[in-house]
Amino acid sequence: MTKISEKALWFKELSGDKPLVIAGPCSAETPDQVLEIAHAIKNMATIYRAGIWKPRTRPGGFEGVGAIGLKWLQQVKNDTGLLLATEVATAEHVDLALAHDIDLLWIGARTTVNPFAVQEIADALKGTDKMVFIKNPVNPDLSLWIGGFERLQNAGIKKLGFIHRGFSSYEKIKYRNKPEWQIPIDLQIRFPEIPLINDPSHITGNRDLIQQVAQKALDLNFDGLMIETHCTPDSAWSDAAQQVTPMQLGAVLSELVLRDISSHEDSYLHEMQRYRTRIDDIDTQILKLLKDRMQIADEIGLLKKAKNVSVLQPERWQEVLIKMKREGKENKLGEAFITSLFKAIHDESITRQDHIINRK
Ligand SMILES: O=C(O)C(=O)C[C@]1(C(=O)O)C=C[C@@H](O)C=C1
Numbered sequence: 001m002t003k004i005s006e007k008a009l010w011f012k013e014l015s016g017d018k019p020l021v022i023a024g025p026c027s028a029e030t031p032d033q034v035l036e037i038a039h040a041i042k043n044m045a046t047i048y049r050a051g052i053w054k055p056r057t058r059p060g061g062f063e064g065v066g067a068i069g070l071k072w073l074q075q076v077k078n079d080t081g082l083l084l085a086t087e088v089a090t091a092e093h094v095d096l097a098l099a100h101d102i103d104l105l106w107i108g109a110r111t112t113v114n115p116f117a118v119q120e121i122a123d124a125l126k127g128t129d130k131m132v133f134i135k136n137p138v139n140p141d142l143s144l145w146i147g148g149f150e151r152l153q154n155a156g157i158k159k160l161g162f163i164h165r166g167f168s169s170y171e172k173i174k175y176r177n178k179p180e181w182q183i184p185i186d187l188q189i190r191f192p193e194i195p196l197i198n199d200p201s202h203i204t205g206n207r208d209l210i211q212q213v214a215q216k217a218l219d220l221n222f223d224g225l226m227i228e229t230h231c232t233p234d235s236a237w238s239d240a241a242q243q244v245t246p247m248q249l250g251a252v253l254s255e256l257v258l259r260d261i262s263s264h265e266d267s268y269l270h271e272m273q274r275y276r277t278r279i280d281d282i283d284t285q286i287l288k289l290l291k292d293r294m295q296i297a298d299e300i301g302l303l304k305k306a307k308n309v310s311v312l313q314p315e316r317w318q319e320v321l322i323k324m325k326r327e328g329k330e331n332k333l334g335e336a337f338i339t340s341l342f343k344a345i346h347d348e349s350i351t352r353q354d355h356i357i358n359r360k
Contacts, residue, residue, distance in 0.1 A: 006192045006193055007193055007194075007195060007223060008159070008193050008194065008195070010158070010159050011159075011161070011195045011223070014046065015046065015195075015223065015224060018258070019218060019222070019223060019224045019225055019256075019258070020046055020047070020195065020197065020223060020224030020225075021044060021045040021046055021047070021224065021225055021227070021253065022045060022046070022047040022048075022049050022085055022104075022197065022224065022225070022226040022227070023041050023044065023045040023047075023048070023049065023226070023227045023228070023229045023249055024037055024038070024041070024045070024048045024049040024050045024085075024228070024229055025037055025049075025050050025051075025228065025229065025230045025236065025243065026050075026051055026054075026201075026228045026230070026236060026237075026238045026239040026242075026243055027050065027051040027052075027054055027062065027064055027065070027236070027237055027238045027239075028050040028051065028052055028064070028065050028069035028072055028073065029065065029236070029237050030072075031072045031075070033230075033231070034050060034069070034072040034073065034075070034076060035072070035075060035076060035079065036231050037229060037230060037231055037246065038076040038079065038080050038082055039079070039080060040229075040231060040246035041229055041246050041249060042080040042081070042082055044246070044249055044250055044253055045082065045229075045249075046082070046083060047082065047083045047084070047085050047103065047104055048073070048076050048077075048080070048082040048083065048084055048085065049085040049086065049226060049228075050069065050072075050073060050085075050086060051064055051086065051087055051238070052064050052065060052066065052067070052069040052070060052073075052086050052087070052093075052097075053066065053087065053088075053089060053093055054238055055089060055108060055110045055111075056238075061238070062237045062238055067096050067100075070086075070096060070097065070099075070100035070102065071100070073086065073100065073102065074100055074101065077101070083103040083104065084101070084102045084103050084104070085102065085103065085104035085105070085106060085131075085133075086102050086104075086105065086106075087105075087106050087107070087108045088105045088106070088107065088121060089107075089108060089110075089111045089117065089121075090117070090120065090121070091120050091121060091123065091124035093121075094121055094124035094125055095124060098125075098128060098130065102130065103130055103131060104130065104131040104132070104133060105125070105130060105131070105132050105133075106132070106133040106134065106135060106163060107121060107132070107133070107134045107135060107148065107152075108135055109135045109136060109137055109138045109165055109202075110138060112134055112135055112136065112137040112138075112144065112145060112148045113137040113138055113139065113144060115144075115147060115148070115151070118134075118147075118148045118151050118152075119151050121152075122151040122152050122154070122155040122157070123155065125152065125155055125157055126155045126156060126157075127156065128157060129158065129159065130159065131159040131160075131161065132152055132157050132159065132160055132161075133160070133161040133162065133163050133195075133197065134148045134149055134152060134160070134161075134162060134163070135162075135163040135164075135165050135199070136162070136163070136164055136165060136166075136167065136183065136184075137167075138167060138168045138177075139167060139168065140167040140178075140180045140183055142183050142186055142187065145162070145183075145187065146187070146190070149162065149191075149194075160194055161194060161195040161196070161197060162184070162187060162191070162194060162195070162196045162197065163196075163197045163198075163199055163226060164179070164183075164184040164187075164196065164197070164198050164199065164203075164217075164222070165177060165199040165202035165203060166178055166179050166180070166199075166202060166203035167179075167180050167183075174209070175203055175204050175205060175206075175209070175213075176202065176203065176204060176205025176206070176242070177202055177203050177205070179203050179213070179216075181216075181220060184196060184198075184220070184222070185220060188221065195223040195224065196221075196222050196223050196224075197222065197223060197224040197225065197226055198213070198214065198217030198218075198222045198224070198225055198226070199225075199226045199227075200213035200214045200217065200225065200227060201226070201227055201228040201239070201242045201243065201244075202242070204242060205239075205241060205242050206241055206242060207233065207241065207242055207243065207244045207248065210227060210242075210244060210252055211251075211252050211255060211256075214227070214252060214256060215255075215256055215257065218256060218257070218258060218259070219259065221261060227244065227249055227252065228242055228243040228244070229243060229244055229245070229246055229248075229249045230243040230244075230245070231245060231246065232245075233245060290345070293345070293349075294348065294349065294352060297349040297352055297353060298352055298353070298356060300353065301352060301353035301355075301356035301357055302356060304353065304357060305356060305357045311350050311353045311354050311357060312350060317346055320342065320346070321339065321342055321343075321346075324338055324342050325338050325339065
């Protein structure tokens with residue numbers, strides 16, 4: 001992948017020109033389980049992951065084996081040469097992980113939401129040359145994610161990375177955590193040199209969907225994948241449904257198509273130039289149409305003000321949305337896209353009208 005050329009040197013040395021693969025069980029369970037998985041995946045992954053301390057949604061669940069598991073991980077490094085990764089959520093976890101020579105420490109989504117916790121971890125990590133990756137917060141808040149990153153940067157940590165594991169959502173969706181791809185896209189535009197890893201296991205919550213999400217991540221120029229792997233996933237002590245067997249991991253990885261960020265061929269550049277000119281023209285037309293539509297909404301706003309009528313007209317708004325969804329379908333435009341597009345347009349329209357109606 002050409003994009004790798006923009007990455008920090010330490011990351012290029014680690015991953016070469018291929019996506020970095022981090023794999024291993026959700027949780028370390030027993031010494032044998034940890035070693036068996038490591039031997040099975042040692043030729044597919046560069047870094048071995050295993051949760052030692054597990055934040056659980058509700059009490060009573062398996063909360064991880066604790067510090068003893070770090071010794072099992074050390075055995076993995078001795079036997080296989082794999083680098084090691086685990087999640088840390090407190091300063092004490094950091095001290096223990098560093099004392100056991102863990103190579104990559106990541107901050108989990110439930111910790112990233114809490115600036116006090118991230119600061120405590122950043123302070124405990126001061127002076128380390130280990131890799132430290134920060135997962136997105138559970139809520140779709142890019143500033144919070146960047147804020148956590150900056151706390152680590154301010155602590156002088158050099159080998160930093162991001163892990164995208166998706167976002168909690170109240171609506172029922174096909175994934176466990178909504179990817180909200182625009183957020184990691186914004187992130188990589190802002191931090192092109194920082195490695196960005198995708199975690200399709202936590203996004204999907206379902207091993208059957210991992211391939212598809214992993215491919216999409218690579219198509220969006222992610223630099224690596226973290227995939228939960230277990231020899232007997234169905235009897236795993238945590239996250240059973242989203243773990244794959246080592247064989248399935250092999251299949252996922254071998255089916256991935258790696259693409260270049262660009263092509264230098266003249267024919268490609270020429271054709272792209274033509275397409276992009278057309279897109280630019282259409283974008284300008286869309287903008288002009290939006291401006292015209294908003295002007296009409298403003299005029300309606302004045303009329304509503306004169307007649308003392310409320311801004312929101314639920315029946316009309318439903319009528320517009322249903323019509324647009326139907327026409328969208330006829331034009332092969334996805335319903336979710338049309339819905340969010342027209343919600344955004346309607347939202348702007350009522351915001352402008354509210355402003356007009358309340359102008360003194
Ligand atoms: O039809 C109206 O009353 C409008 O003001 C237009 C419009 C729209 O933008 O489509 C805006 C607000 C209403 O809730 C319904 C529709």
